[in-house]
Amino acid sequence: MSLDYxxxxxxxxxxxxxxxxxxxxxxxxxxxVGMMLPFVxxxxxxxxxxxxxxxxxxxxxxxxxxxxxxxxxxxxxLVYATAFSGFxxxxxxxLFSLFLRPVGFxxxxxxxxxxxRNAWDWGLFVGGFVPPLICGVAFGNLLLGVPFHYDxxxxxxxxxxxxxxxxxxxLLSGLxxxxxxxxxxxxxxxxxxxxxxxxxxxxxxxxxxxxxLVLFVLGGLWVALGMDGYRIISMPDANSAFxxxxxxxxxxxxxxxxxYARWPLTKLxxxxxxxxxxxxxxxxxASKARLAFISSGVAVAGIILTAATSIFPFILPxxxxxxxxxxxxxxxxxxxxxxxxxxxxxxxLPIIILYTSWVYRVMRGKVTLKDIADNEHTAx
Amino acid sequence: xxxxxxxxxxxRMQFAVTALYHFLFVPLTLGLSWILVIMEAVYVMTGSxxxxxxxxxxxKLFGINFAMGVATGITMEFQFGTNWSYYSHYVGDIFGAxxxxxxxxxxxxxxxxxxxxFFGWDRLSKVQHFMVTVLVALGSSLSALxxxxxxxxxxxxxxxxxxxxxxxxxLVSMSDVIFNPVAxxxxxxxxAAGYVTASMFVLGISAFYLLRARDTAFALRSFAxxxxxxxxxxxxxxxxxxESGYTAGEVNKVKLAAIEAEYETEPAPAGLTLxxxxxxxxxxxxxxxxxxxxxxxxxTRSIDTQVIGIRDLKKQNEVRIRNGMLAYAALVRxxxxxxxPAARAEFDKLKKDLGYGLLxxxxxxxxxxxxxxxxxxxxxDTIPKVAPMFWSFRGMxxxxxxxxxxxxxxxxxxIRKRLAPQRWLLRLxxxxxPLPWIAAELGWIVAEYGRQPWTIAGILPTHLSASxxxxxxxYFSLFGFIGFYTFLLVVEMTLxxxxxxxxxxxxxxxNYHWEQAEQLASQxxxxxxxxxxxxx
Numbered sequence: 001m002s003l004d005y006x007x008x009x010x011x012x013x014x015x016x017x018x019x020x021x022x023x024x025x026x027x028x029x030x031x032x033v034g035m036m037l038p039f040v041x042x043x044x045x046x047x048x049x050x051x052x053x054x055x056x057x058x059x060x061x062x063x064x065x066x067x068x069x070x071x072x073x074x075x076x077x078l079v080y081a082t083a084f085s086g087f088x089x090x091x092x093x094x095l096f097s098l099f100l101r102p103v104g105f106x107x108x109x110x111x112x113x114x115x116x117r118n119a120w121d122w123g124l125f126v127g128g129f130v131p132p133l134i135c136g137v138a139f140g141n142l143l144l145g146v147p148f149h150y151d152x153x154x155x156x157x158x159x160x161x162x163x164x165x166x167x168x169x170x171l172l173s174g175l176x177x178x179x180x181x182x183x184x185x186x187x188x189x190x191x192x193x194x195x196x197x198x199x200x201x202x203x204x205x206x207x208x209x210x211x212x213l214v215l216f217v218l219g220g221l222w223v224a225l226g227m228d229g230y231r232i233i234s235m236p237d238a239n240s241a242f243x244x245x246x247x248x249x250x251x252x253x254x255x256x257x258x259x260y261a262r263w264p265l266t267k268l269x270x271x272x273x274x275x276x277x278x279x280x281x282x283x284x285x286a287s288k289a290r291l292a293f294i295s296s297g298v299a300v301a302g303i304i305l306t307a308a309t310s311i312f313p314f315i316l317p318x319x320x321x322x323x324x325x326x327x328x329x330x331x332x333x334x335x336x337x338x339x340x341x342x343x344x345x346x347x348x349l350p351i352i353i354l355y356t357s358w359v360y361r362v363m364r365g366k367v368t369l370k371d372i373a374d375n376e377h378t379a380x
Numbered sequence: 381x382x383x384x385x386x387x388x389x390x391x392r393m394q395f396a397v398t399a400l401y402h403f404l405f406v407p408l409t410l411g412l413s414w415i416l417v418i419m420e421a422v423y424v425m426t427g428s429x430x431x432x433x434x435x436x437x438x439x440k441l442f443g444i445n446f447a448m449g450v451a452t453g454i455t456m457e458f459q460f461g462t463n464w465s466y467y468s469h470y471v472g473d474i475f476g477a478x479x480x481x482x483x484x485x486x487x488x489x490x491x492x493x494x495x496x497x498f499f500g501w502d503r504l505s506k507v508q509h510f511m512v513t514v515l516v517a518l519g520s521s522l523s524a525l526x527x528x529x530x531x532x533x534x535x536x537x538x539x540x541x542x543x544x545x546x547x548x549x550x551l552v553s554m555s556d557v558i559f560n561p562v563a564x565x566x567x568x569x570x571x572a573a574g575y576v577t578a579s580m581f582v583l584g585i586s587a588f589y590l591l592r593a594r595d596t597a598f599a600l601r602s603f604a605x606x607x608x609x610x611x612x613x614x615x616x617x618x619x620x621x622x623e624s625g626y627t628a629g630e631v632n633k634v635k636l637a638a639i640e641a642e643y644e645t646e647p648a649p650a651g652l653t654l655x656x657x658x659x660x661x662x663x664x665x666x667x668x669x670x671x672x673x674x675x676x677x678x679x680t681r682s683i684d685t686q687v688i689g690i691r692d693l694k695k696q697n698e699v700r701i702r703n704g705m706l707a708y709a710a711l712v713r714x715x716x717x718x719x720x721p722a723a724r725a726e727f728d729k730l731k732k733d734l735g736y737g738l739l740x741x742x743x744x745x746x747x748x749x750x751x752x753x754x755x756x757x758x759x760x761d762t763i764p765k766v767a768p769m770f771w772s773f774r775g776m777x778x779x780x781x782x783x784x785x786x787x788x789x790x791x792x793x794x795i796r797k798r799l800a801p802q803r804w805l806l807r808l809x810x811x812x813x814p815l816p817w818i819a820a821e822l823g824w825i826v827a828e829y830g831r832q833p834w835t836i837a838g839i840l841p842t843h844l845s846a847s848x849x850x851x852x853x854x855y856f857s858l859f860g861f862i863g864f865y866t867f868l869l870v871v872e873m874t875l876x877x878x879x880x881x882x883x884x885x886x887x888x889x890x891n892y893h894w895e896q897a898e899q900l901a902s903q904x905x906x907x908x909x910x911x912x913x914x915x916x
Contacts, residue, residue, distance in 0.1 A: 056498070059492070065454075073472055084461030084465070085462055091458060102448070103872070155466050359493070
């Protein structure tokens with residue numbers, strides 16, 4: 001079966017979306033757990049319980065991030081090149097904070113000195129708090145548009161700065177990202193822990209979901225009423241190969257709402273996200289841990305999808321030179337590469353999901369203080 | 381606007397630093413994972429608990445190393461975009477694929493199951509746990525395969541063509557990219573080097589226990605696994621040395637000539653320069669000691685193929701650069717809107733040399749108006765400095781031969797059951813622990829420095845590949861990496877030394893030296909409190 005180029009371009013938008021949402025759903029709760037670690041864990045034993053709820057699985061979860069990076073490189077090379085070189089300092093800070101996790105998890109328990117352990121707990125906090133903040137700020141800036149343009153050899157020039165990313169809407173998105181993953185981490189800990197920790201995280205989940213709700217609604221109103229969106233005015237046939245400069249783009253107030261008008265069913269996405277946040281509060285209050293976790297997962301996916309739907313088919317709009325904006329039509333690899341990679345994803349993704357589920361099944365059940373005491377020398 | 385020289389140089393430095401740091405941890409992961417498989421296989425087959433202890437103890441050291449491999453590896457996945465954005469655009473259509481496949485087909489496997497390796501002992505059956513260990517090892521070696529397919533393509537870019545409409549290289553044949561002979565040779569050589577590294581690590585640490593005469597049953601068995609695996613790995617590293625790959629691809633010919641400091645083309649088969657002082661100014665190797673015929677045999681695997689010398693390579697490159705200027709002119713004509721069949725045919729005829737034309741961008745931004753001095757500068761750029769190549773390669777080979785000696789001698793005395801008296805050998809093994817790392821890093825210097833001035837051999841020059849960044853950003857990131865990595869490396873080494881000294885007693889089974897010593901001490905003096913063990 002051979003797929004036409006236009007279909008492949010749309011499928012690849014979905015694939016990258018799946019990888020990013022997969023990352024947010026799995027590594028997302030690792031980040032949330034990391035943020036809470038020094039606050040929720042009052043003793044070394046409690047902190048070890050918290051760490052060991054994610055210890056066996058966080059590494060595989062992070063691979064969603066690595067793979068999303070690789071897939072973006074393969075399918076959207078211009079996005080990979082432009083976003084990462086443009087957000088240079090932000091990405092470096094993201095990488096530096098991510099370094100703290102693998103070593104933090106593995107090395108913390110290998111020395112008994114409380115100062116050593118406490119230092120790594122704060123390292124794990126940074127590794128849990130900073131990445132979602134930066135990802136959220138970056139996402140927010142996508143909606144605002146980013147200042148870059150290409151010359152005719154397709155070399156990108158970025159004229160923004162790190163501090164320009166920290167504008168009010170960018171920061172609001174960053175906080176939303178932190179709040180939603182904090183919530184997701186807190187519902188995960190409800191499932192995986194018991195007793196005092198379980199009680200504390202219930203309240204965190206409720207507060208986090210409420211904060212996410214407020215920030216999400218606020219952000220939505222901002223996008224709908226107070227922000228300019230981008231609109232493609234003309235472009236070559238979507239089924240052909242062309243580069244960004246071949247199209248024309250206009251900037252209009254409210255253009256980020258176009259897709260909801262065109263496909264009314266998409267209005268359900270933000271509605272589901274809001275409903276899921278409310279449910280997370282209710283279910284956490286009722287101590288329905290598993291359902292609360294599913295619900296916070298739906299909320300995370302819904303929030304990301306809402307942003308993605310608003311800017312579709314844009315990926316990286318350019319505020320400096322709108323026609324340089326990257327879209328799913330013109331930032332892509334050749335049809336041949338997209339086709340080959342399509343089949344590979346179709347083959348590998350189900351296998352990955354299958355064995356990941358098996359690992360979670362093997363590691364199922366709560367982590368308790370007794371588990372830590374019994375495995376003092378092998379647990380993290 | 382092209383990036384200024386300082387940005388290009390800092391970006392190169394940063395890539396070198398992060399890649400060399402990452403490769404401090406990769407070889408041990410590659411090799412130790414299979415050593416764990418061997419040990420656990422014996423445990424599953426014989427049920428002998430000492431092999432389980434071996435798997436768990438060496439697994440602990442594996443974990444300390446693995447964490448750093450992951451930390452430094454994240455950088456590599458994103459650095460092409462941050463610092464090499466033009467490269468990412470220009471070759472992403474081909475180069476991105478193996479990186480994405482590495483994530484899906486290899487790294488996912490490795491990192492999903494590595495958690496179960498550590499936490500699954502009580503939750504899995506013996507055979508299930510063994511399968512998990514196999515999957516971790518398989519994942520890490522497969523990961524190397526896909527990365528080296530990407531790297532092999534940088535050195536010998538097959539299966540791709542330039543598309544002037546999109547201004548980039550595009551994939552023509554995925555199977556050519558995967559079965560690239562350079563990539564295949566690199567893969568075998570690199571993973572085998574990883575197996576050698578891990579074998580020397582286990583051999584050296586086991587030798588330390590044997591020298592101290594503690595936990596000898598444990599140490600002897602570990603020593604035996606390392607000696608056997610190491611001997612096989614060293615033989616394959618030497619026999620499958622990747623010099624044989626250097627005949628494929630134009631730029632690799634330059635590497636081969638530089639490694640051998642062969643300025644003048646010799647009649648085939650060429651002699652191998654054992655020693656000498658290469659002098660780039662006079663284009664002559666002073667005090668050369670040569671073994672006749674050997675280079676021709678190793679380098680070309682034939683007796684009648686010439687190994688072309690640097691002077692002749694320069695002449696060839698000058699022709700290609702002059703053709704490249706015409707190719708660039710034809711490209712400009714196409715880009716300015718003249719897409720007539722004649723213009724296309726003209727470009728198609730010349731485009732294989734477009735990359736050589738781009739070498740001139742550094743000196744003459746418009747390429748087509750380069751002066752003959754500028755062309756000469758570009759020609760000189762096509763040859764890397766000979767001395768670092770010559771010496772790095774010889775250092776690597778000499779170390780390889782030393783490893784062969786150590787593993788052969790270890791294996792010999794082990795099967796003759798006369799290992800214990802050979803204290804010189806045990807000491808040599810202990811002191812040799814760092815050497816495989818040095819050999820591996822030298823190997824990467826030969827491979828990557830030798831590819832200059834290209835990122836993609838013959839296609840894309842390094843100075844065009846870099847992102848147009850601000851110098852201050854690069855200082856921030858470069859010092860950030862150096863600071864972070866060095867700090868984490870010190871922490872890692874401290875833990876590694878601590879656990880290696882403590883040995884299998886760190887498993888807290890009660891069966892090993894330090895715990896028994898503590899028990900004896902407390903029995904001898906019943907009033908004393910049990911001493912807390914230093915490592916938990």
